[in-house]
Amino acid sequence: MLGARRIVVKVGSSSLTTASGGLDADRVDALVDVLAKAYDGHREVVLVSSGAIAAGLAPLGLEQRPRDLARQQAAASVGQGLLMARYTASFARYGLRVGQVLLTAEDASRRVHYRNAFRTLEQLLVMGAVPVVNENDTVATAEIKFGDNDRLAALVAHLVRADLLVLLSDVDGLYDGDPSKPGTSRIAEVHGPADLDGVVIGSAGKAGVGTGGMVTKVEAARIATGAGIPVVLTAARFAADALAGRETGTLFHRTGRRSTDRLLWLEHASAPRGALRLDAGAVAAVVQRHSSLLPAGVTGVQGEFVPGDPVDLLDENGNIIARGLVNFDVRELPQLLGRSTRDLARELGPAYEREVVHRDDLVVLPSASDRR
Numbered sequence: 001m002l003g004a005r006r007i008v009v010k011v012g013s014s015s016l017t018t019a020s021g022g023l024d025a026d027r028v029d030a031l032v033d034v035l036a037k038a039y040d041g042h043r044e045v046v047l048v049s050s051g052a053i054a055a056g057l058a059p060l061g062l063e064q065r066p067r068d069l070a071r072q073q074a075a076a077s078v079g080q081g082l083l084m085a086r087y088t089a090s091f092a093r094y095g096l097r098v099g100q101v102l103l104t105a106e107d108a109s110r111r112v113h114y115r116n117a118f119r120t121l122e123q124l125l126v127m128g129a130v131p132v133v134n135e136n137d138t139v140a141t142a143e144i145k146f147g148d149n150d151r152l153a154a155l156v157a158h159l160v161r162a163d164l165l166v167l168l169s170d171v172d173g174l175y176d177g178d179p180s181k182p183g184t185s186r187i188a189e190v191h192g193p194a195d196l197d198g199v200v201i202g203s204a205g206k207a208g209v210g211t212g213g214m215v216t217k218v219e220a221a222r223i224a225t226g227a228g229i230p231v232v233l234t235a236a237r238f239a240a241d242a243l244a245g246r247e248t249g250t251l252f253h254r255t256g257r258r259s260t261d262r263l264l265w266l267e268h269a270s271a272p273r274g275a276l277r278l279d280a281g282a283v284a285a286v287v288q289r290h291s292s293l294l295p296a297g298v299t300g301v302q303g304e305f306v307p308g309d310p311v312d313l314l315d316e317n318g319n320i321i322a323r324g325l326v327n328f329d330v331r332e333l334p335q336l337l338g339r340s341t342r343d344l345a346r347e348l349g350p351a352y353e354r355e356v357v358h359r360d361d362l363v364v365l366p367s368a369s370d371r372r
Contacts, residue, residue, distance in 0.1 A: 004164035006125075007243065008046045009035060010153035010220075011168045013054040015236035016083075022058030023051070028086050029093075031168075031236060035130070036094035038243040044125050046160055048133045048153040049087070055079030080134065087132055099124040102136035103152065114265060121160050150220035151268060158227045158264050165224045165231045166242045167217050172235040173249035174199075174214065190221070190252045221252040223268055228258040263363045266323055270310035274303020274330060276356065277314045278321075286313060286322050287364050292355035293324065295336040295344060305330050313357070322364045324357035 018024050039045045056079030084100050091098050124131045133156055157165040176199050177184035201214045221231040232242045234249025241248040282297025306329050313322040345353035
């Protein structure tokens, strides 16, 4: 990992705050000390930071993370400003500026939003600033349960073409059981899914201020390594070792190669607005031949969507086989089903001689791999 030039570091709420809520300035400064030393003329760091909701608990008089969405959003609104103010002051000790980047799943799947996110992050790095990325919990709805930013960190690592993803937690790696119980041991390296067969993976930690746990971290590692990015999972107190390339925590080796950025986001971060049911011929064309989806192969439509929205593609039994960005409004599609693009162009005009979902905007999901 010594050769990593661009590194994405994700830190969880429990590593930045007290158990009762509120930022722990000493913990934040200790993390920044490590990141600032790593951020030099040869290396760049993107920080994906949880902690907005947790930071807003104490100021709002909340004793624990609320369950209802409205109070979560209120806590995020208060805490995000406090979090960025703390980072700004802490990085300033090293003459470094920070830039806030708030993302939602909408930014993951829509082309324009996606390109804007990439340009912003890239320009911050070019100008020598440290991007601090967080999910926009203030306005997020279902996305507020995004996995404590672990999955977001994996997607950001792919987006900025990182050489390494470091996931910092309150646990010093992945264990083959409950690390609080005797007889368990740390797993030093993971070369693929087979290495985790039989491993019991726990949920959220004891602090109770975050939403993630080891499950979301392992899932994030799977996403990143599948896209060609190695991952180190370790405790925040060992961040310096991870960034220096010293052995620490659990190293997840890359298992795949870099894929199209937007398709990775489409698969792992998009929230489908509807679904299209396909006939057997269309399923084979999409899954086996990687073809575009044409109106002739669509037998049914459900949901509410407009052009550019992500939709699931279903086989005849209702199983999800793929996800893509649709080119038509849900109200347009019923009159197009089962018809050839040539006939549609002749009757409705040349604008209708196009795919329902273009193959460049379509990703076949792993569950459909057995059909190939």
